[in-house]
Amino acid sequence: MAEVLSTGPVGTAAAAPSHDPWYRRLPVVRQLRQAVGLQRGMLVAGLTLTVLFVLVAVLAPLLAPYGYSQLRSGDVVFGAQQPPSAEHWLGTTVGGYDVLSRVVYGAQTALLVVVAGIIASFVLGVLLGLLAGYLGGWVDRVLVLVADAIYAFPSLLLAILGAIVISKGQSNLWGGIGATALSITVVFIPQYLRVVRAEVLRVKGEAFVDAARVIGTRNGRIMTRHVLRNSVRTLPLIVTLNASESILTLAGLGFLGFGIEPTQAAEWGYDLQRSIADVTSGIWWTSVFPGVAIVLVALGVTLMGESLNDLADPRLRSRVRSTTSPAVEPVEAEPVETVETTPEAGA
Amino acid sequence: MRFLLIIPTVFILVTTVFWLMRATGDPITAALGGKLTAAQLAERVHAAGYDRPILVQYVEYLGNVFRGDFGTTLSDNRPVLEVLTTYGTATLELTVYAVIVALVLGIPLGMVAAYFRDRWPDAVLRVWAIVAYATPVFFAGLLLKLVFSVGLGWLPVAGRVSTSGEIAIRRAGGTSGFMLIDAIRTGDPAVVGDVLQHAALPATALGLLTAGVFLRLVRTNMIGTLGREYVGAARSRGVRERRLVTSHAWRPALIPIITVVGLQIALLLVGAVLTETTFEWRGLGFQLAQYLQARDFVAVQGIVALIAVVVAVTNFLVDVIAALVDPRVRY
Numbered sequence: 001m002a003e004v005l006s007t008g009p010v011g012t013a014a015a016a017p018s019h020d021p022w023y024r025r026l027p028v029v030r031q032l033r034q035a036v037g038l039q040r041g042m043l044v045a046g047l048t049l050t051v052l053f054v055l056v057a058v059l060a061p062l063l064a065p066y067g068y069s070q071l072r073s074g075d076v077v078f079g080a081q082q083p084p085s086a087e088h089w090l091g092t093t094v095g096g097y098d099v100l101s102r103v104v105y106g107a108q109t110a111l112l113v114v115v116a117g118i119i120a121s122f123v124l125g126v127l128l129g130l131l132a133g134y135l136g137g138w139v140d141r142v143l144v145l146v147a148d149a150i151y152a153f154p155s156l157l158l159a160i161l162g163a164i165v166i167s168k169g170q171s172n173l174w175g176g177i178g179a180t181a182l183s184i185t186v187v188f189i190p191q192y193l194r195v196v197r198a199e200v201l202r203v204k205g206e207a208f209v210d211a212a213r214v215i216g217t218r219n220g221r222i223m224t225r226h227v228l229r230n231s232v233r234t235l236p237l238i239v240t241l242n243a244s245e246s247i248l249t250l251a252g253l254g255f256l257g258f259g260i261e262p263t264q265a266a267e268w269g270y271d272l273q274r275s276i277a278d279v280t281s282g283i284w285w286t287s288v289f290p291g292v293a294i295v296l297v298a299l300g301v302t303l304m305g306e307s308l309n310d311l312a313d314p315r316l317r318s319r320v321r322s323t324t325s326p327a328v329e330p331v332e333a334e335p336v337e338t339v340e341t342t343p344e345a346g347a
Numbered sequence: 348m349r350f351l352l353i354i355p356t357v358f359i360l361v362t363t364v365f366w367l368m369r370a371t372g373d374p375i376t377a378a379l380g381g382k383l384t385a386a387q388l389a390e391r392v393h394a395a396g397y398d399r400p401i402l403v404q405y406v407e408y409l410g411n412v413f414r415g416d417f418g419t420t421l422s423d424n425r426p427v428l429e430v431l432t433t434y435g436t437a438t439l440e441l442t443v444y445a446v447i448v449a450l451v452l453g454i455p456l457g458m459v460a461a462y463f464r465d466r467w468p469d470a471v472l473r474v475w476a477i478v479a480y481a482t483p484v485f486f487a488g489l490l491l492k493l494v495f496s497v498g499l500g501w502l503p504v505a506g507r508v509s510t511s512g513e514i515a516i517r518r519a520g521g522t523s524g525f526m527l528i529d530a531i532r533t534g535d536p537a538v539v540g541d542v543l544q545h546a547a548l549p550a551t552a553l554g555l556l557t558a559g560v561f562l563r564l565v566r567t568n569m570i571g572t573l574g575r576e577y578v579g580a581a582r583s584r585g586v587r588e589r590r591l592v593t594s595h596a597w598r599p600a601l602i603p604i605i606t607v608v609g610l611q612i613a614l615l616l617v618g619a620v621l622t623e624t625t626f627e628w629r630g631l632g633f634q635l636a637q638y639l640q641a642r643d644f645v646a647v648q649g650i651v652a653l654i655a656v657v658v659a660v661t662n663f664l665v666d667v668i669a670a671l672v673d674p675r676v677r678y
Contacts, residue, residue, distance in 0.1 A: 164367070244481060255485050272483075275489070291490070298483075
């Protein structure tokens with residue numbers, strides 16, 4: 001990877017005035033107040049879709065008319081590939097499941113995977129980035145080399161390997177979720193590592209770190225107390241960008257038949273794979289609804305990440321309300337810099 | 348010196364794939380466990396040498412890979428290298444089509460968005476780009492199929508060529524693996540048209556995603572260059588706005604595209620895996636899905652390692668090209 005790429009997204013929004021109450025300085029709230037026009041619309045739309053997704057996931061048992069692996073209600077068998085009707089608003093699948101229920105429960109699976117994957121990669125990535133940046137030397141060199149190699153590895157392929165390792169490709173609910181979450185973890189660790197490392201290198205040179213060292217503070221304390229706190233400002237952006245990619249990775253795994261068995265949990269990608277043959281014979285409801293669910297969730301999270309990202313970049317911030325944050329044209333705009341902040345599309 | 352990093356990178360990738368695949372057991376048990384008795388299984392494992400110390404196997408594997416021997420598939424007993432060369436061309440062909448679709452759509456639309464910055468064409472195009480990003484390629488493929496193949500009946504549902512076209516290609520002795528080249532060689536426009544019709548939907552499904560990425564990239568960089576002094580100077584000389592975009596600002600805005608094309612190759616290859624499954628396009632991805640279902644992990648290991656190495660080498664070449672084109676990038 002080119003040297004210019006490792007700098008990570010730089011130039012966060014101008015720090016909010018310190019007299020704002022704490023809740024206005026929260027990552028998303030602050031940007032919401034800062035955004036105008038289209039960017040605000042995108043941010044609001046993204047937030048709405050994301051909140052909706054989380055609500056559906058949490059309330060799935062209340063919202064879904066049937067269970068995700070239910071084949072009959074009472075004595076009445078649902079039947080396979082039934083078109084949408086009063087009993088089955090979105091029809092039934094080739095396996096005889098209710099499409100609506102599987103779409104609703106699919107949100108639950110997706111949320112579990114994304115949250116588990118992101119927490120794990122966040123913690124490990126930040127830790128390794130801190131070590132690499134602060135310690136330097138061979139630790140740094142090895143970590144960066146490995147991270148670069150993994151970064152170049154297509155994420156879905158890495159996820160396939162992960163799925164084989166963890167569950168030998170036969171997934172029950174926790175095996176499938178664990179495998180996918182772990183694969184996502186491995187894929188995203190390098191991104192956190194790079195960003196945190198770059199920030200640590202910057203912070204390390206600041207006078208207050210030297211001051212702490214002069215008064216005899218131990219390395220561990222300097223790292224956690226002084227360096228870490230000042231190095232994680234840009235991470236919320238990466239989290240949102242990664243969330244959509246992990247949704248798409250999960251769906252891609254399911255689509256390749258590495259998802260979670262239909263009796264164990266509902267998974268959108270798996271349902272789409274089962275619907276390939278339906279499409280050819282004109283049965284549209286088995287593919288369109290799970291697919292739209294994937295698109296909406298990925299769209300919501302991406303919109304949120306995108307607008308946060310744009311707001312953090314003075315060159316991209318909309319210029320309408322320029323009194324609060326004058327859009328300063330950087331002296332030497334480096335076009336290459338934006339490469340990293342462009343979310344790489346997933347599956 | 349930085350260029351030498353390609354060697355450890357490839358080494359790390361192949362090593363990672365090997366250890367991940369073998370961390371949990373040998374491929375024969377994975378493929379046939381439960382189908383054979385324990386004694387038969389042990390015999391097969393022993394015959395294939397999978398009961399030796401893993402380090403010995405690892406060294407042997409590295410040596411074989413170095414000589415171009417990726418092993419033999421379990422399910423259909425073919426050399427992995429043969430699978431790679433047979434189906435790799437189909438994947439390459441699809442990827443090339445997709446890159447063309449992405450460039451043809453993404454670059455002009457990105458210029459339009461930059462030119463109309465913060466007005467409605469920009470808004471529409473940016474939202475479209477994000478939707479394209481959020482749509483999994485296989486769902487885009489299924490939707491295109493529903494509309495254009497099943498609904499309107501304009502384009503074929505699946506495959507790379509119709510039966511009659513395939514016969515014509517066979518008769519003309521087409522063996523390059525690139526369907527379009529073989530079709531052109533037959534000299535029959537109907538066959539060429541047939542091949543292009545089959546390629547239209549998969550290429551669009553795969554290319555749309557990347558088109559969105561290119562659009563945003565061109566837009567961002569174009570906005571950057573449109574703010575530069577030399578553009579302002581041209582404007583003050585009375586150059587018309589449209590001409591500013593088409594002849595002054597676009598060239599520097601395209602440099603990052605080179606870097607991103609490299610990154611996109613990785614995604615396109617993965618996307619090809621999924622698109623091929625959707626359209627029964629018999630390439631590496633389609634085969635990978637087949638082997639995954641057959642639990643043939645020798646084949647999976649070979650295909651995954653190959654794609655990883657192709658991606659690493661592409662990224663490396665892109666770095667070299669970027670350094671040649673843009674004097675600011677130095678190693």
